[in-house]
Amino acid sequence: MLLWTMMNHLIQTIKIMKRRTPVYITILIIITIMIVIYYMFIQSGIFFTSPYFLGTVAISIVLVLIHNSIGDLIENDKFKKLTPEQQLEYLQTKKVPYFKALYNDAFKKQTNTEEKDILIDHGFDGIMELDNQLPRWWLGLFWFGVAYCIIYMIAYSFTDFADPIKEYEIEHKEQIASIEQWMKETPPPTIENAVYSADNIAAGEEVYRANCVSCHNDGGKGGIGPNLTDNHWINQPEKTLFKNIFHMVENGSPNNPAMQPFGKNGVLTGFDIQNVSAYIYHINQEIQPITPEQGGAAPQGTPANWEKQ
Numbered sequence: 020m021l022l023w024t025m026m027n028h029l030i031q032t033i034k035i036m037k038r039r040t041p042v043y044i045t046i047l048i049i050i051t052i053m054i055v056i057y058y059m060f061i062q063s064g065i066f067f068t069s070p071y072f073l074g075t076v077a078i079s080i081v082l083v084l085i086h087n088s089i090g091d092l093i094e095n096d097k098f099k100k101l102t103p104e105q106q107l108e109y110l111q112t113k114k115v116p117y118f119k120a121l122y123n124d125a126f127k128k129q130t131n132t133e134e135k136d137i138l139i140d141h142g143f144d145g146i147m148e149l150d151n152q153l154p155r156w157w158l159g160l161f162w163f164g165v166a167y168c169i170i171y172m173i174a175y176s177f178t179d180f181a182d183p184i185k186e187y188e189i190e191h192k193e194q195i196a197s198i199e200q201w202m203k204e205t206p207p208p209t210i211e212n213a214v215y216s217a218d219n220i221a222a223g224e225e226v227y228r229a230n231c232v233s234c235h236n237d238g239g240k241g242g243i244g245p246n247l248t249d250n251h252w253i254n255q256p257e258k259t260l261f262k263n264i265f266h267m268v269e270n271g272s273p274n275n276p277a278m279q280p281f282g283k284n285g286v287l288t289g290f291d292i293q294n295v296s297a298y299i300y301h302i303n304q305e306i307q308p309i310t311p312e313q314g315g316a317a318p319q320g321t322p323a324n325w326e327k328q
């Protein structure tokens with residue numbers, strides 16, 4: 020009885036004698052996994068030529084080949100134990116190209132008799148459940164996901180791989196460098212081509228705080244220098260307000276050396292002047308003036324009648 024069961028078991032295993040994965044596929048998979056691992060830990064392509072990478076690849080290929088030869092021996096051995104029909108059947112299945120077989124396998128449907136075997140003994144309203152095997156492609160993906168997750172977690176914990184702070188710092192540095200590059204290559208705006216843009220107001224406010232607030236006071240309400248929020252202007256060398264501001268910051272005041280030529284002196288660049296001019300334009304045109312009642316300096320000069328931009 021025992022012998023019979025054992026025989027039966029053997030026959031069963033022989034019956035499902037599996038097709039073997041071609042050795043080149045195994046080698047490809049292993050090399051891919053190794054590239055993924057190396058990349059996660061080294062994070063650049065330089066490992067491709069490193070002796071460690073090439074060495075481990077070579078060792079793995081040798082191991083795979085050894086494994087494959089052992090597989091050949093086992094296959095031959097098992098094959099001899101098959102009945103002639105089974106041998107024929109096995110040879111037949113072996114003839115189907117590997118990827119075709121994989122495809123067939125992935126979308127295989129069981130026959131009605133097979134279905135009976137995997138019918139689970141519960142159902143409701145005629146709806147039955149089959150104990151289907153998970154599709155191979157799904158299982159493959161699942162195990163790949165598990166392996167990837169483990170490698171990823173190790174790489175994430177012990178190396179710089181996918182470290183958001185490191186990545187941020189690198190990107191930040193690159194962007195600063197590219198801004199500097201841009202500034203170097205782009206000629207600074209001049210009074211001829213400078214334009215007002217609301218985008219420059221914030222940067223202009225910074226320039227104002229650093230260079231102008233000591234004389235023109237908070238929000239441009241005036242102090243040593245005139246109130247910049249009202250419509251009275253001492254100096255009106257240009258026809259439009261924006262150009263007039265640019266002109267004054269670039270060239271300074273002809274009457275009062277306190278208002279120095281920030282542009283000509285090299286204190287501010289054309290970019291700074293364009294920005295600070297946007298800020299002054301903004302506080303002069305787009306928000307309410309700061310009147311003497313509100314603490315602003317009394318108007319100086321004459322009312323201006325600016326042309327549109």
Ligand code: HEC
Nearest residue numbers: 230231234243244245252253254264267272274275277278
């Ligand atoms: C040391 C004090 C001082 C600083 C700093 C200063 N200004 Fe002035 N600013 C003045 C004075 C004084 C005048 C008036 C000049 C005159 O009477 O012609 C003036 C005039 C001006 C005018 C023309 C106003 C008008 O009515 O003609 C503008 C625009 C102006 N300043 C913008 C700026 C900006 C922008 C900055 C910063 C980059 C700045 N100023 C920094 C003192 C200063």
